[in-house]
Amino acid sequence: MDIRSLFSAMQQHDQLAIMPFLDLTTFLRCASLLKDDILQSQPHTVSVLIAPDVLPPSVNEFLAERFAFSEDTVDVLWDIVKDLVWMLPTAGEAADEEEEIFRLYGHKRGISKSIIPKHTLYPPVKTCINPDCNAWRNNSLLKKEEQRRVVVFTHAQGAHPAWSIHLKCRVCHMNYHHNYSVKDGTRTYYDGIPSYLQVAEHQFIQLELAMSWMDLMQIPVSAMNCARVYDIGQSRRAPNCNVNWQFGSSLTTEEVWDSFTLLALLDDHHRTGIHLRVPHGGDQKDRFTHAMRERTERIITHGQEELQHACDGCLRVFEAPDGTLSRTEVVVTDGVTVGHPCCAVPRCTNPLANTRHQYCTIDPTHKRLEVICAVEGCNRPVTRDSQSGKLRKACDDPIHLQMEVLNVESMRSGKSRTRRQKLAKSGDAITSIDNLPIQDGDEWYEHDGHTGDTRLVQPAVTISTGVDDEEDRACEAKETQGKLKAIFRRQRTNNEQLVVRPCGIINARSTMYHHEAVSNVLLLIEQIYSLPRARKPQHLIYNSNCNALREVRSRQIKFFDGVGMCVDAFHHRTKHKASDTLCREHCDMKAYPELLDEDGGYYFNSSIAEQINVWFGAFHNICREMTPVKYEFFLDEMIIRCNRVTLATLHTQGKRPHHPCT
Template sequence: MLCPPHTTCVEPSCPKPGTKLGNLYATECRIFTLRRGVLPARNISAACRYCQTRYHYAFSVKQPKQPDSKRVYYQQTLAYVHAQTATYVEDSVCRFFENLISSAHASTTNLARSYNSDLGRTPTTMKTRLSHEISRSIVLDAFFMHALLRRARRYGNRLELTHRGENEHRFDAAMDAYNLIMSGTGQPQYAHACLDCFKIFEDPETHELRFMRGGTTDGVTIGHPRCRIEFCRIPLRSMKDKLCPTHVHLGDRCLAHNCDQKASHGHITCDKPAHRAKEEEHERGAEPAFMDLDRRLQKDGVSTHTPRRKATSTSTQHRSAPSQRSGAIKLDLARFWTHNDQLFILCCGIIISRTTFYHDEGVSSVAQFLRSTFPKPWLLPTHIFYDHACGLLQHLQTPVNATLFKFFSSV
């Protein structure tokens, strides 16, 4: 039995706090354990009749029938992590998955297969009406939930997730919030200092104690799909989308770069001759390879009659006319990706900050990243290593940045 940790209402907004919970309701669930396989269980929930807050094993929901209701997870550490509806994963299994993902770069699919073929098959495993096999989505949800719960406890917060809607997007808001914190001073190892990244030495001239702390900033080329609207940073609802939910109404817009006109019916561009010519050029380029070879041979005056292949038809000859280039016009056909994930790494290898660069890794973007990572001058390291250090140093020495970055001894 998985029962709520409270027997009385602890909701602060309840008109009668401390009321004994009632209206018990039981649902069938399953628990994926590390040493006992898959266990059948029942999740018992209870509700307060005054504030209509229903308490479950892992969370409580105030007025769960409302479309904007929130799940508020308890701060205390529980033995089982609520991964999906009717699915719980033991805390030790979540740590096992985290270690393999971090150290062995194991995929969630391989983790699910390994668990189903080994850990999930034990002599004490009891049959349940629910499937006794773990899926990759359960592994991924358990991984995210376990990480979010630990991060919320570290900050002394209570994790809140949406109660209704798709489970696929339930973690989005919380993950975005913590990723935003990580782009500044929110890394738990932010104040890290060891003998490899922090050196204390005696000045040979003044005999005073000084220190040296260095780090490297660089971009990791890990692109993520993004909205194709310029300077939009709203995340996509699905990896298959090309527009975010805010700009999805622009899906019928002309695909010529920086064109705001609507595309004509049956076309991907508007009625502008240059844009339509670029579309036709793209269509000609998508023809089969043999037709493209015929076009090239005829352009060079080489006969297309070969023993293996007959002459092309008149329609092919019509297509083989040399294409008319439409200047510097570009069609936005491909998916748009973020440029890189920027990291700041201490000399010992500890990553103290990260953020996403959407367009480029210019010195102004790097300077803004350093400003958010080290908001106060005394937090700056004495040395920063960067592959375009000269340009970055010139940018940091401008009057706009001199106030914060004047403490640099080397870049």
């Protein structure tokens, strides 16, 4: 049916003659979507290729009510347009056809439309938004300044070629991009989170895709594997990028990481009601460093989003023996083996200039240790390799040189290489298997003075949970008499200490650089719950609380007055000696009625920290080669996202999560 015939037929009916054109197109689309419903009520002898003459009553009533027609008028209009409706393509077919049209005829002219909305990416503003600009006062229209070819990575349709349009104010010269404006070398991102995130000069990521990567990382899946999965899916689709397009459709790990960082920062700034500002120039890898560091510092000084959290799973209101109502809140802490490269000088928290370095450069005395023999107690300068001329890590002492040889051989062993290959598959920042040490940390050696043989005894165990500092050093000295210690390899932070509520909400995280000493754990708890928004808990559950309680008493730490310090139920029953009177009398959860339910069982989940550690420990291979800034930012974001999922679960369970007034 041609247009003349269509309109001529409609002119014969008074109500249809004045029907708005937009209503006509809506009628056609609605009727086309109802094809299956129309067919279901027809006799089985009706052909599916020909439009039925009669509409089902339900469809007729639906269309009549929507367009304010009588049912007779709907029947008349259906008789006119039924053949046209039956020929209309489905939404998917129409989208594919439109995509092909613009690919063939539009891209070469800078015109791009797709099944993805706004595939020509304009700035969200049409006039200058600089309040100091005359153009803003006059509401002058921004004019097209520049268009660039870009690639848009979408969630469902793969990579697509597109155009990015930059608009420039002719008065104040502010440049407007799709995500941000640029003035005086500074990018200022617009309010909210855009539908497409610009992660490189010519690459955009659809928001839904970036969100799916954020979700996958919580499992956790590395950025490298996110990129691999996307490329695998891309290989099943027909190529969307024109062979003449300047940029390909392959996704890089760096683009996944940049989308993660940008999405996290934009979400954080949106929630705090401020604009994200970053340098416009410089390297992409350094662009967000300052903003990431700022958020980490804010979390340290103000706490996590859910620091104020309370719910029926972690706060209990109970009746005391005197008949009064009391409340008790419980937190649980434990360490988990996740770390990043750090300076090899014990307790030095200065960042490394490069994660491959062994010593920091901020402290000159630490930097100079690179040319001092790595064997503990030896202050002689290192020697040079006679063949390569490179500096070694040992002096010219034959025993020390033999220790270094043993260290190199252990790294090159088949077992070591296999382990490094497994780690390399999981890590994002690792590009060379040969450059990845199997064991970062101290090494111990034994030298037999009679035979002259030297052998590597064992890699040092870097985890020590809940130890006392002095006791740790004494035990270390006792157990290693007659052995030589060296630090040929990099050092790594010891562990992450998590503070978790029994309901699963993570209150805080902190990096332990040397040991999970009870003094450090006590200091962490005091710092967290002394923040302005925090409430001091009535009970702290910790695997080594018997040692911690001794520390509190010996140092008379006032903060812990009135705080119960129990060992979690499982460890108290299986790992602590019954002969320890202090532990038995003061660290048993059964000694506190508010921690028990009506049946004598445990009211709170005291093992929650270890359960969370199973999830959190899986991030080790992802972030083991990260710089401190990226490491802190990534783990904090994972905690924020985990807490939001836990909150949704607590709401579903009816545990009434909330932030009490302090």
